[in-house]
Amino acid sequence: MIISMLTLSDIVASIPGWFRRRAKRKAMRAVADDLDRSPDDMLSDIGVSHDEIMCAFRNRRNPNARNREA
Structure with missing residues (x-):
């Protein structure tokens, strides 16, 4: 198991x-909700x-996806 190798x-x-x-994800969700x-x-x-x-x-793992389409 991988976990057993971690100290x-x-x-x-x-x-x-x-x-x-986690804080960054929460802030991102709050801004998107607003x-x-x-x-x-x-x-x-x-x-x-x-939309x-x-x-x-x-697609938050690829934040520049919108810019690439242009």
């Missing part, structure tokens, strides 16, 4: 990174649509 110090060293990634609740006219002012927000959120 306690390896596990403890990885905890801060996990918390950073934008998703925004009215269409405000979103059009900043140049995005509800683009959802697509970017679902």
